[in-house]
Amino acid sequence: MELDAxxxxxxxxxxxxFTERDVELLEAIREHGSLNKAATELERSYxxxxxxxxxxxxxxxxxxxRQRGGSGGGGSTLTENSEQLLGEFARLEAxxxxxxxxxxxxxRGNVIYRDGELGTVETDAGDIRAIVPSxxxxxxxxxxxxxxxxxxxxxxxxxxxxxxxxxxxxVTDIVDGDRLAQVMxxxxxxxxxxxxxxxxxxxxxELTPGDAVLATFKTAGTRAYPVNPPYSE
Amino acid sequence: MELDAxxxxxxxxxxxxFTERDVELLEAIREHGSLNKAATELERSYxxxxxxxxxxxxxxxxxxxRQRGGSGGGGSTLTENSEQLLGEFARLEAxxxxxxxxxxxxxRGNVIYRDGELGTVETDAGDIRAIVPSxxxxxxxxxxxxxxxxxxxxxxxxxxxxxxxxxxxxVTDIVDGDRLAQVMxxxxxxxxxxxxxxxxxxxxxELTPGDAVLATFKTAGTRAYPVNPPYSE
DNA sequence: GTCGGTTATATCGATGAGGAAACAACGGCA
DNA sequence: TGCCGTTGTTTCCTCATCGATATAACCGAC
Numbered sequence: 001m002e003l004d005a006x007x008x009x010x011x012x013x014x015x016x017x018f019t020e021r022d023v024e025l026l027e028a029i030r031e032h033g034s035l036n037k038a039a040t041e042l043e044r045s046y047x048x049x050x051x052x053x054x055x056x057x058x059x060x061x062x063x064x065x066r067q068r069g070g071s072g073g074g075g076s077t078l079t080e081n082s083e084q085l086l087g088e089f090a091r092l093e094a095x096x097x098x099x100x101x102x103x104x105x106x107x108r109g110n111v112i113y114r115d116g117e118l119g120t121v122e123t124d125a126g127d128i129r130a131i132v133p134s135x136x137x138x139x140x141x142x143x144x145x146x147x148x149x150x151x152x153x154x155x156x157x158x159x160x161x162x163x164x165x166x167x168x169x170x171v172t173d174i175v176d177g178d179r180l181a182q183v184m185x186x187x188x189x190x191x192x193x194x195x196x197x198x199x200x201x202x203x204x205x206e207l208t209p210g211d212a213v214l215a216t217f218k219t220a221g222t223r224a225y226p227v228n229p230p231y232s233e
Numbered sequence: 234m235e236l237d238a239x240x241x242x243x244x245x246x247x248x249x250x251f252t253e254r255d256v257e258l259l260e261a262i263r264e265h266g267s268l269n270k271a272a273t274e275l276e277r278s279y280x281x282x283x284x285x286x287x288x289x290x291x292x293x294x295x296x297x298x299r300q301r302g303g304s305g306g307g308g309s310t311l312t313e314n315s316e317q318l319l320g321e322f323a324r325l326e327a328x329x330x331x332x333x334x335x336x337x338x339x340x341r342g343n344v345i346y347r348d349g350e351l352g353t354v355e356t357d358a359g360d361i362r363a364i365v366p367s368x369x370x371x372x373x374x375x376x377x378x379x380x381x382x383x384x385x386x387x388x389x390x391x392x393x394x395x396x397x398x399x400x401x402x403x404v405t406d407i408v409d410g411d412r413l414a415q416v417m418x419x420x421x422x423x424x425x426x427x428x429x430x431x432x433x434x435x436x437x438x439e440l441t442p443g444d445a446v447l448a449t450f451k452t453a454g455t456r457a458y459p460v461n462p463p464y465s466e
Numbered sequence: 467g468t469c470g471g472t473t474a475t476a477t478c479g480a481t482g483a484g485g486a487a488a489c490a491a492c493g494g495c496a
Numbered sequence: 497t498g499c500c501g502t503t504g505t506t507t508c509c510t511c512a513t514c515g516a517t518a519t520a521a522c523c524g525a526c
C-alpha cells in the first residue's frame with residue numbers, strides 16, 4: 001500500500017483550536033436549526049456540544065445565536081462571524097488538500113550560495129534558486145508540478161520575468177488526466193521534471209513527445225528542506 | 234488576537250498514522266543510539282515507545298534496528314527506510330508550513346463555465362480560469378502570492394505559455410521583506426493582487442509604484458472553493 | 467396557565483492514550 | 497561465568513475527552 005499524506009487543519013485563536021469536528025457541529029446547527037438536533041444527528045452528547053460552543057465563543061466571539069424558549073421551544077442559528085470562520089477553514093482545507101494531491105519533482109543537492117533566506121542549490125539538473133533552510137547545505141528541492149510554467153521554446157528568451165528558474169527541456173511523455181495533463185520533461189538529469197498544465201495548454205503549445213519547451217518556475221515558490229533533520233542543538 | 238492557521242501533518246499507511254510525535258521518537262533514537270535513552274530523554278515511558286515502534290513497523294516496515302544484549306547492553310539505530318520516511322515527512326511539513334506563511338489574494342465570484350474539474354470564474358477583476366468545485370457556482374478563488382509571475386509589460390504578449398491567467402496591472406506598492414518582496418498590483422478590482430517575488434526580480438524588472446506590469450498565474454495552480462451558503466436551505 | 471422543545475448545567479461512567487513499575491531475555495565483554 | 501545496560505512484555509494506574517443522564521430555566525403559542 002502507498003504512503004498517503006494527510007493532515008488535520010486547525011485555526012487557532014487565543015489558545016483555542018477550531019477543528020474539523022467543530023466544523024461538523026456548526027454545519028449541523030445551520031442545517032437543523034437547533035443545537036439539540038445537531039448533536040443528536042451527529043450522535044454526540046448535547047451537553048458536550050453545548051459546552052464546546054461556549055468554549056469556542058470564549059475565543060472566537062459569538063458563533064451561534066441561541067434562543068431558549070419561544071416558538072418551537074427556541075433554536076439556534078449561525079452568526080455571520082461563524083460563517084466567515086467556516087469559510088476560512090474551508091479555504092485552508094482546500095489548499096492543504098491541493099498540496100497532498102499534486103505531484104512534485106524532488107532534486108537532491110547542495111546549497112552553494114546563500115543570500116538570506118534565499119539560496120542557490122546545485123543539483124544534477126543544474127542550479128536552482130530556492131528558499132533554503134539555514135541549518136544545513138545538504139538539501140532536497142521540491143518543485144510542485146502546478147508551479148511549473150511551460151513556454152514555446154522558440155519564444156523570446158524570458159529575461160524580463162520574475163521566474164528565476166528556467167530550464168530548456170524536451171517533452172518525454174504526456175500523461176493525460178481529466179482536464180489536466182502531466183507533462184514529463186527531460187532536463188538532462190536523472191529525474192524528470194513534471195509540469196501540470198491544462199489540456200488547453202497542451203494544444204496551444206502543440207506539445208508532443210520529443211518537442212523542445214522552456215520550463216520556468218519561481219524562486220519564491222520553490223522550497224528546499226534538509227535531507228536529514230540535523231541532530232544538533 | 235489574530236486567527237492562526239495550523240496543521241498536524243500525517244503519513245498514513247495501512248491504517249497507521251505516522252505523526253510528529255513519531256518523528257520526535259525516531260530522531261531521539263538516532264541521536265541517543267538507544268530506544269531506552271530516547272524515551273527517557275523525551276520523558277516518555279519506555280514500554281509505550283517500544284510498543285509504538287512495533288506498531289509502526291507493522292505497517293511501514295523495519296524502522297529501527299534494535300539489538301538486545303551485546304556491547305554496552307545493545308542499542309538501536311535507524312534504518313534507511315526510516316530515514317526516507319523522516320525525509321518525506323519533513324517535505325510534507327515544509328509544504329504545509331509554506332502554505333500557512335504565504336499571503337494570498339482571494340476573489341469572490343461565480344463559475345460561469347465548466348469543463349470537467351476546470352472552470353471559469355467571473356470576478357470583479359475579470360475572468361479567472363481555475364480548478365473549481367462541482368457542488369456550487371458561488372465560489373472564492375485563492376491565488377497564492379508565490380504563484381504569481383511578473384513580466385515586463387512591454388514584453389511580447391504571452392500567448393505561447395501555459396499560464397492561462399494573465400492580467401495587465403499597475404504596481405501600487407512594494408513591501409520589502411528580507412530577500413523577498415510583496416508587490417501589490419492594481420488589476421482594476423476591489424482587491425489588489427499580491428505577487429511574492431525576489432528582490433532580484435524587482436531590480437531586473439525595474440519595478441516601482443506606478444509601473445505597468447503583466448501578472449500571470451496558472452490554471453492548475455489556482456483553486457476555487459465553495460462559499461458557504463450563508464442562509465440557504 | 468399549560469404545553470413543548472429548546473438551551474443551560476452538573477454529575478457519573480465509558481473509553482482510550484500514555485505513564486510507572488516490575489521482570490525476563492539477551493549477548494558482548496572482562 | 498557473572499556483569500550490565502539494553503530490548504521485550506505484562507500489569508496496573510492516571511488523565512483527558514466524550515457520552516449518558518437528570519434537572520432546571522426559558523418563552524412563544526395555544
